[in-house]
Amino acid sequence: MSEKVFELSIPADDEGYIAFECPYCGIRFKLKAEEFKASSIIDLYCPACGLVNQINSFYTREVIEKAEEIAMNHAIDMINKMFKDLERSTRSNKFIKFKSNSIKKEYGKELYENVDELEITELNCCSKTVKVRLLDKYIGVYCPYCGGR
Numbered sequence: 001m002s003e004k005v006f007e008l009s010i011p012a013d014d015e016g017y018i019a020f021e022c023p024y025c026g027i028r029f030k031l032k033a034e035e036f037k038a039s040s041i042i043d044l045y046c047p048a049c050g051l052v053n054q055i056n057s058f059y060t061r062e063v064i065e066k067a068e069e070i071a072m073n074h075a076i077d078m079i080n081k082m083f084k085d086l087e088r089s090t091r092s093n094k095f096i097k098f099k100s101n102s103i104k105k106e107y108g109k110e111l112y113e114n115v116d117e118l119e120i121t122e123l124n125c126c127s128k129t130v131k132v133r134l135l136d137k138y139i140g141v142y143c144p145y146c147g148g149r
């Protein structure tokens with residue numbers, strides 16, 4: 001079976017920032033979508049605790065749930081199609097009668113990113129910006145792109 005790639009676009013807020021969540025300390029921060037896309041980084045540093053991990057471990061709960069929903073609905077589509085095909089192929093058979101009931105797909109709420117209390121902070125090392133809590137901005141942040149402080 002071929003591998004299926006799912007497209008999931010993470011919504012940006014009004015200022016063009018997308019949310020991330022640190023897998024270690026759980027804080028939320030935001031990176032500017034265009035800066036993030038242009039950087040082509042593989043790993044991300046948490047601005048608060050400074051620990052590094054792959055970008056996909058920094059996705060927020062909502063994004064992960066949405067991705068699971070898309071994958072699940074795709075699997076349901078495939079199962080429904082399989083049973084429909086089976087039903088069709090046994091239609092002319094006198095001995096086997098097969099009737100399928102489609103499984104219903106689940107739809108959660110659409111992803112959206114709302115206004116937040118986060119503060120835009122300049123990252124001089126990489127000439128980029130990050131949005132963090134005011135407290136983190138005050139203490140000083142690690143650069144999510146290079147880990148510098």
Ligand SMILES: [Zn+2]
Pocket residue numbers: 022023024025026027046047048049050051
């Ligand atoms: Zn952290």
Ligand SMILES: [Zn+2]
Pocket residue numbers: 123124125126127143144145146147148
């Ligand atoms: Zn940097």
